[in-house]
Each structure stands twice: as structure tokens, then as C-alpha cells.
Amino acid sequence: MRVVLRALLADARGHKLQTLVTLLGVAVGVAVIVAIHLASEASLEHFRGTFDSVAGRATHELNGAAPLSTERLPELLREPGVIAAQPVVSRLAVAPARADRPARALRVLGLDPFLAAPFLEFSSAARAQIGSARLFERLLLEHDLLLAPGEVLADLGLPDEGGALDLRVGSTTRRVRLARLDGSGLARSDPPVLLTDLATAQQLAGLDTGLTRYDLILDPDAPPPQLAAGERLARPARRGERADSMTAAFRTNLLCLGFLAVLVGAFLAFNMAQFAVTRRRAMLGRLRCLGCSAKALQRAVLVEAALLGLAGSVFGVALGRALAGTLVGDVARTVSTLYGRVDPPGVSLDALTATAALLVGVGATVAASWGPARSAARTPPVLVAGGVVRDPLPHRALAPLLCVFAALLLCVPQSAVVLPSIAVLAILLATATAMPHLLRRLLEHPPRQLVAALAAGRLERSLARTGAAAGALAMPLAMTVALLVMVGSFRGEVVAWAEAVLGGDLYVQPLEQELAAESLRLSPALLDAMAAHPQVETVDTLRLIERATDSGELLIGGSELEAVRRRGTMRVLQGGPLSDVLTALDAGAALISEPLAQRRGLAPGDSLRLPGRDGERELTVAAVFQDFSFDRGYVLLAARTHIELFGETGVRNAAALLRPGADPEVVRDALMAAHPEVLVRTVAKLRDDVLRAFNDTFAITYVLQGISTALALVGILTALLCLHLERRHELGVLRALGARTRAIGGLLLVEAGALMFVAELVALPVGLGLAWILVAVVNTRSFGWSFPMAIDFGAVSGLLGMALVAGLLAGLVPWLLTRRGTISQLLETRR
Amino acid sequence: MSPRRVARCASLRKVYGSGDTAVAALDGVDVELFAGEFVALTGPSGSGKSTLLHLLGAMDTPSEGLIEVDGQSLTGLDDEAASRFRCERLGFVFQFFHLMPSLSAWENVALPARFAGAERAESEARSREGLARVGLPALAERFPDQMSGGQQQRVAIARALINDPALVLADEPTGNLDHVAGAEVLELLAELGAERGSAVLVATHDPAVTAAATRAIRLVDGKLDTDDEPAR
Secondary structure, three states: OHHHHHHHHHHHHHOHHHHHHHHHHHHHHHHHHHHHHHHHHHHHHHHHHHHHHHHOOOOEEEEEEEEEEOOHHHHHHHOOOEEEEEEEEEEEEEEOOEOOEOOEEEEEEEEOOOOOOOOOOOOHHHHHHHHHOOHHHHHHHOOOEEEEOHHHHHHHOOOOEEEEEEEEEOOEEEEEEEEEOOOOOHHHOOOOEEEEEHHHHHHHHOOOOEEEEEEEEEOOOOOOOOOOOOEEEEOOOHHHHHHHHHHHHHHHHHHHHHHHHHHHHHHHHHHHHHHHHHHOHHHHHHHHHOOOOHHHHHHHHHHHHHHHHHHHHHHHHHHHHHHHHHHHHHHHHHHHHHHOOOOOOOOOOOHHHHHHHHHHHHHHHHHHHHHHHHHHHHOOHHHHHHOOOOOOOOOOOHHHHHHHHHHHHHOOOOOOOHHHHHHHHHHHHHHHHHHHHHHHHHHOOOOOOHHHHHHHHHHHOOHHHHHHHHHHHHHHHHHHHHHHHHHHHHHHHHHHHHHHHOOOOEEEEEOOHHHOOOOOOEOHHHHHHHHHOOOEEEEEEEEEEEEEEOOEEEEEEEEOOHHHHHHOOOOEEEOOOHHHHHHHHHOOOEEEEHHHHHHHOOOOOOEEEEEEOOEEEEEEEEEEEOOOOOOOEEEEEEHHHHHHHHOOOOEOEEEEEEOOOOOHHHHHHHHHHHOOOEEEEEHHHHHHHHHHHHHHHHHHHHHHHHHHHHHHHHHHHHHHHHHHHHHHHHHHHHHHOOOOHHHHHHHHHHHHHHHHHHHHHHHHHHHHHHHHHHHHHHHHHHHOOOOOOOOOHHHHHHHHHHHHHHHHHHHHHHHHHHHHOOHHHHHHOOO | OOOOEEEEEEEEEEEEOOHHHOEEEEEEEEEEEEOOOEEEEEOOOOOOHHHHHHHHOOOOOOOEEEEEEOOEEOOOOOHHHHHHHHHHHEEEEOOOOOOOOOOOHHHHHHHHHHHOOOOHHHHHHHHHHHHHHOOOHHHOOOOHHHOOHHHHHHHHHHHHHOOOOOEEEEEOOOOOOOHHHHHHHHHHHHHHHHHHOOEEEEEOOOHHHHHHOOEEEEEEOOEEEEEEOOOO
């Protein structure tokens, strides 16, 4: 076998361009996998680190209706389930506006330096800085000192050490001094955190010896601590839980796209292996004639494929590492949009990832070469030497079988993401394996036009590879069409929903809504000021609490629904006319969101048990309404019912309805000037924010899809290059017979165009089918959101048009290569 | 009246590579070809036979010297002019036939006519006529892989002659055929060339070709060795 392998490798060295194209195909496939993996890992790890540095490693928070006492600490530490506890004072503060900058919202976080260590996740640089500058000792001794990241100091216009700042907490303003502490992640929270000693924070907050909360690290296997009256145990912040679900969603999304990249890369490798075998048929035949066994030939071809796969994969890993650097910015941007600012982290390549990528690259190359190697080895020597062999096509029954498999997977109602995702991949694979057969059917009746007939003939004689290339392109194109339609449909519905439900003119929320613990409320003074504003007609408030139930957490809101009453802004999906629904609501019934109805199988008329202040209470479901703001269960009650059930929990959000002719921006500016601790947005701004968040959420998906499509275009390019390398003597003959170079260019463009056309012809219906799966199966089962599929034909045509142009440009590359040589050289390639 | 001169090469030189690796494939060759001639171009492998054919066919450019075919200088032709020259005044027959596998026999024959701008119907009529002339009227609809080597080479001859070229170049036209088929092809090539007044230049190792030729040119190491009537 060694002799055969040496002959193959010598042949590979002798055909540098072909070998380079093979290596490129493998390298690009591996690079995409590495890049997607590294970028997502780096961002998600960094993203998780951001939460840890802000929320700490606390597993729970202990809150109270009134400030908690420091005397509670020894009791807590004696509880068997409490691994660690730390007292915390956390208060919003405002650095009032100055001539050179507007007012800045900040959070003062007071900790006990002796107890905080288990909870904080500081970088090694931050720890070193704390040690060398004796920062914690200084916090204990200097009662006006707070620590802030360098970028916050710069934003406030303060020096790194000792800068004075007037800080307003509540109604009291005090002068403090700031020192710099980087690497703590404090700058990444929104608003930025100023870290200080517990006593300083208590003094600033006017809490005397009181606390905002206790952070706890609880043993999950031990019973929870005993709670005193008024105390409540909760997860640190909803944001942390959302981080987990976000991470899971991201991983699923990226995993699917990673598989898609592997599939496309494997098809590229298959294309290359097929080409190498085809090109060498005569040589392989001679080896067989000289006594080389079929088995030895097959082994040698596979070992050579493994060596080429390894070389291509090494290059691909390096390329992927470089590509990840650019990708990571996009992942960070998506995360930032949803959860506050996250700087793009550095990307590092670990040995495990590199090894896995090399294995995938080599494995895919060997697997892809298996069929071609077997076909070469099994062909009789005489036939191989003659070189008149057609490469085998994938079995005709494979595509229908894969479709049946996909249909069966979709029929399993319990699976929301995993089985439908496998079904999607199976359909994509079916598309690719069906492509050569489809291409053959289309080429059965070649056109009469000379150039088209020549092109059709050339494509038909290389069906195994041209079909595989078209299949490799159809897969990501179909997936992109599916995502475009799904996201477009979803976006259209969200726009319609936002237009319909945002009935108020101004929306008010605490500045740190995303961080919101339940203690965060709009002050009665603010609500009074809003109501008293001459331009405000009425104020709609929203009380919002979370309650754990047997079937998951519920978000329960209570509102006057003034905007709904006056402007009819609610999309009722089930439950009759809005007026009837509101009457039922006032009588104590509940409205539930569509995801909750889907998950629990609830419908109007059913009853819903809610855990109230005085025990469970059963409410009648009056209607199901459309809601895209919470994917967990959301229950909406009349404000009066909410207070009856849960007591006065305080107002989380408020909407102001302005008098006719009032300018919302003028009222917003007035409210924000008087209350810098709240965020006031006009309805137009809120709609823009909703859409921006939506668009940014899907931005990374588009980037990854773009990469997969680019990879497939490389596939088309390599397929065309292979075709060119294999058949360039034909072009020489045509030129010798008088064909002009532009006629040759036309021929090559028709070939490229035909492959693109067939790929798109298939990608469109397959993509629409996949879009249906995403909309009707994955979205409904995963989030409980149902919306009709809306096809934006303009966007889909734009995508397919762009891909066609890119494919045609790829078709020009062989033409440019043809122009470089003389006709003699082209004719020589047949010898 | 002396026969019309169809092609002339003067001080023709073709060098491949440069510096120390430069190789002169042709080194100062002077040749003239006349209408109705059937000329055998002989010489050992690497003597420059194929190079001379490619230069005469405007498929490559000389390093030095002059080439004129049918009164037209081939020096400095652009792609358009060279393509027009090849399809209108030149016919080429290859050793391996080089028919387009996806086209039928008549479509293959029609290619140069189509490249020269003939309409499909007209080129089809001329193509079928050419196939009848080479004795294959019944195989017009067949594809190359449905024909024998001899039949394919006849189709290639019909293709080379469809535009009544002044010069027909053939590179080892019998090299891939058996003895009988080779003889038939040779006879056909000589007969049709004479009938149309074309000069036929055949690069060959086959003594039968040399014996059938009206004149034999021998190249050795890129230089003209002999140019005279063949020994019979």
C-alpha cells in the first residue's frame, strides 16, 4: 500500500492547484466550525462572567418588606443549608448634571469586605490591585470612599484617585471620593456600580444599621432557611435565570448552525474526493493492471484523504481562530442588546477544540472519500484505464427516506427543539442527496441553443460532483430562506402587536428594569407628579410580581388598563369582544397570555389557581391575549384584584395618557429632569426599542447564515474549478475550432448559472417548508407564540438574487484561468 | 500556372521557458505550403511538429519570425481576429478526435460553422452534407460514445472541412486508429483536401501517411531537416 500511497501523493504534488483547491474546501469547512464554536464559547463564558461579577455567586437573596437588620446574620449562618451569607446595601444614586455632562445614574453597592469574598468574581488583576493598593482596608477606614472602574471615572470626568463627586441617594446629596478598581465587571452592569463598605453605603442610603438584603449561597440539597415574618427568599435576579435560558437558546441555535456548517463542509470534501478519484482514474487503473488489489487501492485513497484532511484541517483551525475574532463582536452585540453592555471578549483556542476540529475535518474528509474510493477500487482495471466511468450518485431512495424520518420526528409532540432541529437537518440532507437526481432530470432534455447545450452536456457528465455542489449550496440557502421568512413573520407580528398594545403616550420604568429585584418600584411621589402634570390625562399603572407554582413561575400583573379601555389596545385571541373581557376582568377574572394558555392547555372559562397572600385562590380565565413580552406564563388582573390577592406590592411600570395636542417629548423631558432615577420613553421610542432589540437578537443568526452561504459558494467555485480542470481541454478544442473567448465565458457562466438556478429552485420550496416548521412547530412548542407565516417575497428574491450574482462571479474564475493560457496549453491538458 | 501559396513560415522560432531553462521548440524554420498539397510533417518526438501546427493554427504565438496563412499575417492578431481566422480559414483534426461528448455527430460537425456565424438551419444542412461526404449520413444523430474510433475521426474530418478552409492541420490523425480505419481516414483526408483545394499538413509518425503524401517535411530538434517529395 505504501507504494500506491507514494504514487498518489506524488500525483497530488504534481497537481498543485487541484490539491490546493481540495485543501481549501476542507479548511473552510473546519474554519467555520471552529469560528462558530470559539466565538460562542468566548461570548457566553464572558456573558456568564458578567452576571457573576454583578450579581455575585449568590444562589438566593433574602429580602424584606422593611430594611433587614444586621442582627439577622448570625442566625442565617447557623442555618444548616446556608453555605455563606453577606449583608448588602444596594441603592440607586444620581450624580447630578454638570455643565460638561448630563446627570448619571449609578448604583451604590455596600458590602462587608470580610464576608464578600465567596460572592465576588473578580479578575486576578482586580485581586492584585485590591491587595497592592490595600483598597479594602481603605474602604474600612475611609468612610467617604467608593471604588469605580476607570471608564466610569472617565465618564464622570474624575481622576483615577481621590476625585470628589456629589452623589444623591434618595433626597440626600453627599460628597464622596472615588478610587479606581478595574477588572471587577462593575462597569458592565447598567447602571454602573460603585463599590463601597457596608457602613458607607448605609450612611449614604440613610439606612442607619439597616440592610437592603442578604445574599446567600445555599446548599441545594439542604432545606431552605427559616424565614421571619415579612422575609422572602428569591433568586438573585431574574436576569440570572434568563442568562441560563439565553445560554441554552444560543447554544441550540449555534449547534444547529454548526451542524449545517459540518454538512456543507462534508459535501465540499466529498466533492473534492470525487474529483481526485475521477481525475486519476487512468492512473488508478494502471495501478490495478500492475497488480494492486482493490482493497490496497481503497486503503491508499483513504489514507491520502486523511492526510489531506489533516493538512486542510490544520489550516482550517488557524483560519477559524482568526474568523472567531470577528464573529465574537456580533455575539457580544446580541448579548449586549438583551442583557446590558458586554464588551467583546478575547478568543482563545484550547487544545480540546483544536483536536476536535482536526478530528471532524479528517473524519469528514475520510467519510466523504469513502464512496469515491470504493467506486475507484471496485471498477475493473480495464474500465478504469479507459477512463470511461461515471461516478455513482447517492441512492435514489435516500432523500424520500430522510423526509419520512423528518416527518416522523415532527410528529413527536413533546419535543420542542431537539427533534424538530434533527428533522430540519434531515430535510436539508435529503435536499442535498436529491439534487444530483433532480439535476439529471432537468438535463435530460438539453436546450437547442449551442452554448447552453454544451454547458448542459458538461454538467451532465459530472453529475456526482456538480449535483453535490448544487446540494451544498441549496442547504444553507434553504435555511436562510427559512430564517428570513420565520424572522420576517415574527417581526411583522411583533410590529403589529407593539402598534396595537402600546396604547399609552409615555412609558415610565425604573432605570434598572433589567436588574429589577422585586423591591424596585416607582415612587408614589413620581406617580403623583405624573398624574398632576397638566398635560397628563390619566395614569395607567402596572403592579408586577412573580410567583412560583407547581407548573413553573408565573408573572402576575395588575393594572387599571386605562389605555385598553380608552384606546382598545389589546389583542384578544380567545374570549370574545374586548368589552366583555374587561367586564369580566373588573369582576375578578384573569386574562392569560398565549404562551401560558399553550403550556397549560388553558382556555376561557377554565380556572386558574394563584398563590395569594392569604393562600391559594381560584380565578376564572376570561380571555387569552397575545403577548410577546414574556415567554413564561403571564397573568393579567385588574389592579384591584391584584391588591386584594397580593397586597400593595408597588408599581413597577406606568403609562401616561396625555391630553389631546400634548407633546409627549416635552412631558418626557420634564419628568426625567425631575426624576433622573426613572426612564421615560415615548411610545415611538418604545416601539423603536422593541424592534431594535428584536433585530439585534437575530443579527448573529444572519452573520452565521452568511458564512454558511459563503462556504457553499466556495463549494460552487471549487466544483466549477474541478469541472474546469477536468475538462479544460474541451475548451481548448472549442477555441481551436474558432470559439471566441467570450463564447467560452458564456459557456462557463451558463454552467455556473444553471447550478445556482437549480440550487435556488430547490432551496425556495424547501426553505418555505422549513420556515413552516420553525413557525408552526418550534416557535409554538418552545415559546407558545403562534403567528401566521408571512412571506416577504422582496427579501427572499433579494437573497436569491444576491446568491445568483455571487455564483455567477464564481463562474468567472475558471474563465479568467482559461484566458491566462494559450490554446496549445489547454489542448496539452488532455495528454 | 504555379499553385497558390496557402501558408508561409519564415525564420520561425518558438522558445519555451527563459534563461538557463529556455528550450527552442522551433529554431528558424522556413516552410511554404501550396493549395492541393498533402504534406506529411515527420520527425522524432519533441522535434517541434505539434508546435509548428499550433503556430500555423494561431493557437500559440511565435517568439520570432513570420507566419502567413491565406494571405493573412498571423502576427499580432487579437482574440476576435484569431478566432475568426481559425473558424473560417482553418480546419483541425486531432489524434483523439476531441468531439464534444454531449453533442450529436451533426452538431459536432456544425460547431465551426456556428462559431463563424452561420444560422442553425444552414449549419445543420452543411453538416449533414459533410457527414454524407465522409460516408456517415446515417450516423448524424449518434453521439460520440455510440461510434467507433474510425467513425469519430471521419466526423472530425467533416468538422474540419465544413467551412472550406484554406489549410487543414492534422495532428497524428491515424495515431489512435487501427490499420484499416487509419488508411480510410488518410484517404479521405487527402481526397477531400484535394477536392476543395486546401493544403493539408499532417504531423505523423506513421510511414503510411508519409507514403501517401505529396511532400514530406522532416523536423529534427526544431530545425528543418529535409523538405522534399517522399520516397515511394
